[in-house]
Amino acid sequence: MAAVTLSQVRKAFGSTEVVHGVDISIDDSEFCVLVGPSGCGKSTLLRMIAGLEEISSGRIEIGGRVVNDVAPKERDIAMVFQNYALYPHMTVSDNMGFSLKLAGRPLQEIRSRVDEAAQILGLREYLERYPRQLSGGQRQRVAMGRAIVRKPQVFLFDEPLSNLDAKLRVQMRTEIKELHQRLRTTSVYVTHDQIEAMTMADKIVVMNMGKVEQIGSPLELYDNPANQFVAGFIGSPAMNFLPGRINGAGIDIGEGIRVPVPAGATVAAGREVVVGVRPEHLAVGADGLPATVVVVEPTGADTQIFCKLAGTDITAVVRERHEFHPGVPIRLTAQLTYLFDPASGARLA
Amino acid sequence: MSAPGSDSQGMHYLESLPRRAVTVYLPLAVFVCVLLFPFYWMTITTFKPNAELLSREGNPFWVLQPTLAHIEKLLFQTSYPQWMWNTVVVSVVSTCASLAAAVLAAYAIERLRFRGAKPTGLAIFLAYLVPPSILFIPLAAIVFRLGLFDTRWALILTYPTFLIPFCTWLLMGYFRSIPYELEECALIDGASRWQILVKIILPLSVPGLISAGIFAFTLSWNEFIYALTFVSSSETKTVPVGVVTELVEGDVYHWGSLMAGALLGSLPVAVLYSFFVEHYVSGMTGAVKE
Numbered sequence: 001m002a003a004v005t006l007s008q009v010r011k012a013f014g015s016t017e018v019v020h021g022v023d024i025s026i027d028d029s030e031f032c033v034l035v036g037p038s039g040c041g042k043s044t045l046l047r048m049i050a051g052l053e054e055i056s057s058g059r060i061e062i063g064g065r066v067v068n069d070v071a072p073k074e075r076d077i078a079m080v081f082q083n084y085a086l087y088p089h090m091t092v093s094d095n096m097g098f099s100l101k102l103a104g105r106p107l108q109e110i111r112s113r114v115d116e117a118a119q120i121l122g123l124r125e126y127l128e129r130y131p132r133q134l135s136g137g138q139r140q141r142v143a144m145g146r147a148i149v150r151k152p153q154v155f156l157f158d159e160p161l162s163n164l165d166a167k168l169r170v171q172m173r174t175e176i177k178e179l180h181q182r183l184r185t186t187s188v189y190v191t192h193d194q195i196e197a198m199t200m201a202d203k204i205v206v207m208n209m210g211k212v213e214q215i216g217s218p219l220e221l222y223d224n225p226a227n228q229f230v231a232g233f234i235g236s237p238a239m240n241f242l243p244g245r246i247n248g249a250g251i252d253i254g255e256g257i258r259v260p261v262p263a264g265a266t267v268a269a270g271r272e273v274v275v276g277v278r279p280e281h282l283a284v285g286a287d288g289l290p291a292t293v294v295v296v297e298p299t300g301a302d303t304q305i306f307c308k309l310a311g312t313d314i315t316a317v318v319r320e321r322h323e324f325h326p327g328v329p330i331r332l333t334a335q336l337t338y339l340f341d342p343a344s345g346a347r348l349a
Numbered sequence: 350m351s352a353p354g355s356d357s358q359g360m361h362y363l364e365s366l367p368r369r370a371v372t373v374y375l376p377l378a379v380f381v382c383v384l385l386f387p388f389y390w391m392t393i394t395t396f397k398p399n400a401e402l403l404s405r406e407g408n409p410f411w412v413l414q415p416t417l418a419h420i421e422k423l424l425f426q427t428s429y430p431q432w433m434w435n436t437v438v439v440s441v442v443s444t445c446a447s448l449a450a451a452v453l454a455a456y457a458i459e460r461l462r463f464r465g466a467k468p469t470g471l472a473i474f475l476a477y478l479v480p481p482s483i484l485f486i487p488l489a490a491i492v493f494r495l496g497l498f499d500t501r502w503a504l505i506l507t508y509p510t511f512l513i514p515f516c517t518w519l520l521m522g523y524f525r526s527i528p529y530e531l532e533e534c535a536l537i538d539g540a541s542r543w544q545i546l547v548k549i550i551l552p553l554s555v556p557g558l559i560s561a562g563i564f565a566f567t568l569s570w571n572e573f574i575y576a577l578t579f580v581s582s583s584e585t586k587t588v589p590v591g592v593v594t595e596l597v598e599g600d601v602y603h604w605g606s607l608m609a610g611a612l613l614g615s616l617p618v619a620v621l622y623s624f625f626v627e628h629y630v631s632g633m634t635g636a637v638k639e
Contacts, residue, residue, distance in 0.1 A: 052533050073539035085530035089552045099538035146538075 002063025009058035036207035078147035228345035265349030288333035419605030432591035443508035451516030477514035523557030
C-alpha cells in the first residue's frame with residue numbers, strides 16, 4: 001500500500017494539451033474516485049499513473065518514489081480495464097496467475113494465491129472455465145481477481161462497471177467497496193457516473209476539460225461545491241440553475257419573481273448572478289415561488305416534479321405524496337440556495 | 350443484432366422445400382459442378398487408356414477400360430517423385446520463413462507505433478502488387494550472381510519476396526482486431542514485448558496464422574514463373590514446371606500422365622484446405638471474441 005501524488009502533471013498530444021497541470025494527493029489506503037464528463041482527461045490521467053501513457057511534464061510519485069520513467073510492470077500497480085481485458089485463450093485461473101507466472105513465482109505459491117483470490121471473490125468453481133463461458137459480472141470479478149493476486153501497492157480501475165447492467169452495477173459497486181475495506185489497498189477509480197463516485201469514494205476528484213475542479217469527500221462536494229460545474233455535476237437529479245439579478249435583499253429571476261439572497265452573502269446590488277437550488281431542497285407548499293407542473297414522475301420513495309419557474313425548466317424532488325397534473329400551478333419554497341458568478345461559474349455564496 | 354426469433358422470421362420464406370430447392374440447392378449444385386468439373390476431368394483422363402483418349406467415338410465423360418499406365422509412367426519413367434519432394438521442401442521452408450518474418454513485421458507495423466509505420470505498411474502492400482513477370486528478370490540476375498542458379502535455394506529465397514508482403518498484410522489486419530487492452534494489461538502484468546507477442550498475440554492469432562500459412566503454401570506450391578526461370582535440371586524442378594516441361598515433347602502432349610501429375614500435385618493442397626477450412630474462414634473474417 002502506498003500514497004500516490006501527482007504534481008503539476010500535464011499531457012499533450014501534439015499541440016493539444018488534454019491535461020493541464022493537475023495536482024492530486026491520494027493518501028495511503030484511500031479510495032479516490034476521478035469523476036467528470038467524457039473527454040475530461042480522467043482516463044488519460046489514470047493511464048499516466050499506470051505508465052501506459054507518458055506524461056508531458058510534472059511528477060507522479062507512488063509510495064514516495066518518482067515513477068515518471070518507470071515501466072508499468074515496475075510500478076507495482078494493478079489495473080482493471082473497462083472491457084476487463086481478460087486473455088480469451090486462458091482459463092480463469094491462468095488469467096489470474098499470469099502475472100505471478102511471468103514473475104517466475106513457484107507453482108505452489110501461484111496456486112495458493114489464485115485460490116485465495118478466488119475464495120474472496122466467489123470464483124472457486126469457475127477457475128477452469130474460459131472467459132467466454134462467464135457472465136459479465138463474473139468476468140468483472142476475474143478482472144479484479146487478477147488484480148488482487150499480485151497484492152500491488154495501488155489498484156487502478158478504469159470505468160470497470162460501465163459494461164454491466166444497472167442492477168449488477170449496483171451490486172458490484174458494493175462488492176468493490178467491501179473488497180477495499182477488507183484489503184485497504186490504495187485505489188484510484190475512474191468513472192463518469194457521479195453516483196458511483198459518491199457511493200464509493202473516500203475522496204472525489206471532479207475533473208472538467210483537463211483540469212481539477214474540486215477535490216474533497218463526497219459530502220463536502222455535495223454541501224460545498226466550489227463552482228457551478230461541481231454543483232451541477234454532483235447530485236442527482238442535478239442542481240437547478242436560475243439566472244437573475246441582485247435587487248436589494250432579493251434576486252429578480254424574471255416574470256417579477258424574487259428569490260431571497262442567501263444569508264451571509266455579500267454581493268453588490270445590480271450584479272448578474274446564477275441561483276442554484278438542489279431539487280431535494282425545494283418544498284411544495286401553500287406559498288412560495290409560483291411554478292407550473294410539466295411532468296410528474298413518481299418513483300415510489302419520492303416524486304420528481306418537472307416544472308417551469310420564471311421560464312426556466314427546474315426539477316423538484318418531494319418525499320410526501322401529491323396528486324399533481326400537468327399544467328397545474330404550484331408554489332415552491334427553496335430551503336437552501338447557492339449563488340454563482342454567471343461568467344466564471346465561481347461560487348459567490 | 351436482432352433477437353434470434355426475429356432472424357428466423359426474416360428468413361422464413363426459405364423454409365418450404367420447393368423454395369429452398371430454387372434458392373439454396375440449385376445455385377449450390379451449379380457451383381459444385383463448375384468447381385469440381387476440372388477435378389473430374391483430370392481424374393478420368395488419368396485412368397483412360399490412350400486409345401480411348403484419342404478416340405472420337407463413345408462417351409468422353411466416362412472411362413470404359415481404366416488403366417494405371419499413365420500413373421506408372423509418371424512415377425517410374427519421370428522424376429515426378431523428386432519434383433514432388435522439391436515442391437514440398439520449397440513450399441514448406443519458404444512458407445515457414447515468410448510467416449516468421451511476416452509476424453514480426455506485421456506486429457511492429459501494427460503495434461509498436463514507430464515513426465513511419467503506416468507508410469511502411471503501405472510500401473509492403475505495394476511491393477506485393479509488382480507482378481512476378483516483371484520481377485523475375487532482375488531476380489534472375491541476383492540468383493545467378495549468388496551462385497544459387499539451379500538449386501532449391503533459388504526458389505526458397507525468392508518465394509518470400511511475394512509471400513512476406515502478402516502474409517504481412519493479412520496478419521496486420523488480424524492483429525488489428527486484437528484489443529489493445531490485452532497488451533496493456535499484459536504490460537502491467539509484467540510481460541516484455543516478446544512475451545506479449547508469444548504468449549498473448551500469437552495464441553490469439555492462430556486462425557490468422559493458419560490462413561496466411563495456407564495461402565502462402567498454395568502460392569508457393571503453384572508458383573510457375575520463378576521455378577521455370579531459376580532451375581533447369583530435372584532433379585531440382587517443382588511439380589508445376591516438371592509436368593509441363595517434361596510431359597510435353599514438342600507437339601506431343603502425354604495427356605494421361607499430364608493429368609495424373611496435375612491430380613497428384615493438387616491433392617496435398619486440397620487435403621490441407623479441408624483440414625483447416627474452419628480456421629481459414631475465421632482467419633479471413635478476423636476478430637477476437639472474449
